[in-house]
Amino acid sequence: MKTPVTSVIPAFLVSLLAALILSGCTTLPAQEAPADVHGLLSGTAILGEPVDPAALPDEQLLSLTPEMRALLARVAPGRSPDARLAALIRAFDEQSFHVSYEADATLTAADTFHQQRGNCLAFTLMMVAMTRELGADAYFNEVDVPPVWSSEQEQTFVVYRHINMVSQGRRGRRVVDFNLEAYDPLYDQRRLDDREAFAQFYSNRGVELMQQGDAAQAFLHLRKAIDLKPGSADLWANLGALYSRAGHRELAESSYQQALALNGGHLVSISNLERLYRAEGYTKLADIYAARVHYHRERNPYFLYEEARTAYESGDYKTAQKRLSRALRLYEDDHRFHFLMGLTSLRLGRVKSTREHLTQAFLLAESPSVENVYARKLKAISEGELQLEFRETHDRNLPRVQGVLELDYPRSF
CATH class of the missing domain: 1.25.40.10 (Tetratricopeptide repeat domain)
Incomplete structure (x- = not known):
């Protein structure tokens, strides 16, 4: 069982990239946004017809159940919101309530509470919802923890971004985290608004569904994420990964190009394009992308x-x-x-x-x-x-x- 830890800051996972060879002087071909972004978002290749906006998921990510409200009503009634939050955290620390860590469980606040499991994003959604119900300040905080490169069948560079909850009260800044062992106060961090955090939720779910082989639901969740945050290169790269896995190479290429149009240094997309071009036999073009990735890898x-x-x-x-x-x-x-x-x-x-x-x-x-x-x-x-x-x-x-x-x-x- 995992219990939250408090400190002065937080937790979330996520990004990656593969790496390869050559001089850093090599420049990438000029990147332009694909002309048919609408086509990428229509989902026709996966769904068989253009997506119906009404079919996009629209979960109440921060909704509370009667059971959650009943628990909160028993937490230091009559005290200030900050004091009630401190009491709620103590209840977690004393294991009065458990949440087991599961990396592939991106759940809503209510589902996390009911199932008593979830990943750091799920746990943070639950804590933000409960803290706000107590009347205390609460917002999502993203922290860039050191990247970790791992080698399985392919060489993959993984960057972890943690999301935790921050509450700013009279006694200062309180951070509630699923696991502070992975966190260091020196790491870069930034406040996320609810819309950005929700986009990460739908992206997470899209990735999980993609890994489970449900391409249709994966697309709907990734499309929802992009609707919430269309300027995120990460989300477009995810969409490209889905198209690639589904065998739609041209759409995957266009999705990665859209990511690079938003962020010309997006190494995940550069790496994916290198692999895609190499698989298609465009060796010289692939080498250009591989050289750029290698340049950054050797400086990481x-x-x-x-x-x-x-x-x-x-x-x-x-x-x-x-x-x-x-x-x-x-x-x-x-x-x-x-x-x-x-x-x-x-x-x-x-x-x-x-x-x-x-x-x-x-x-x-x-x-x-x-x-x-x-x-x-x-x-x-x-x-x-x-x-x-x-x-x-x-x-x-x-x-x-x-x-x-x-x-x-x-x-x-």
């Missing part, structure tokens, strides 16, 4: 960190040290980089470097849970359990939330 410290982690786990400590050195030149404030560099230096017999980077890792962690994991790891090493995998400390083990973009989208190509 988190991608370099993942390469170093893979090298470390395979026993190639010199390669791990080289990739970590490059990552740290690009960004030196992530405790994970320093901890892995400390372990790598230990394996290479570099005592001074080991001490320096392990010390820096603990200074930057600022999280008791992370510090405890690191301490256990070092204790195991000191006791001779040198084969313990570094993967134990990697935060991909934390809950993951489906987000703006499909996590495994390259499989659609």
Whole structure:
């Protein structure tokens, strides 16, 4: 069971991108918005006829059930809204009410409460709805947590964006989060209005339905998301992934081009176009897109960190040290980089470097849970359990939330 954690900030998942090779000097072909955006949004290729606007989902995402109102009525009655919110959070912390984390459960506030499960977006919808019912301020907050690159059948670069709730009261700013272990106050964050948060909800649901093989409902949900936020390159890239998975390559290409017209540096769309053109045999064009993705990948410290982690786990400590050195030149404030560099230096017999980077890792962690994991790891090493995998400390083990973009989208190509 998961219970909320409060702090001064928050949680949500989502985006991704694949990566490849060549010089950063290569420029992409000029991107223009496709002439027939209406055609992309009609859904005829998937639905068999133009979409009926009345068929688009229109869920009451923040509605409360009588049971929810009954619970809130018992929470510190007669107190101020801020005091009642504090009491509600204590009830969660004391496990008076449970919500189990499920990454693929993007639910409304009422469904999250009733089913006692959901991902971070679902949990945040529920908390925003309940907090506002108490009369306290509540809004959605999006936080960019460090990206994580993972390798399964394809190489995929995954960027996590967390969504949490923020309440601004007389005593300051309170953040309610499903899991603060993945959060650092230094991460970039921004306030989302309800419309943006709702667009993410429908996009999440669209991705989940796409993964379940329900292309028609996936389209309706993604179309709803785009209606709410037509200027989001992420949402158009999602639509492209759906068209690609459904075998409509030209519509997928146009959707990615629309995303790039909105954001010329949208690497998810660049990567998807590279894969699409390569599959269609347009090798030279694909190489241009691949070169651009590779250029950014080699300048992304988190991608370099993942390469170093893979090298470390395979026993190639010199390669791990080289990739970590490059990552740290690009960004030196992530405790994970320093901890892995400390372990790598230990394996290479570099005592001074080991001490320096392990010390820096603990200074930057600022999280008791992370510090405890690191301490256990070092204790195991000191006791001779040198084969313990570094993967134990990697935060991909934390809950993951489906987000703006499909996590495994390259499989659609």
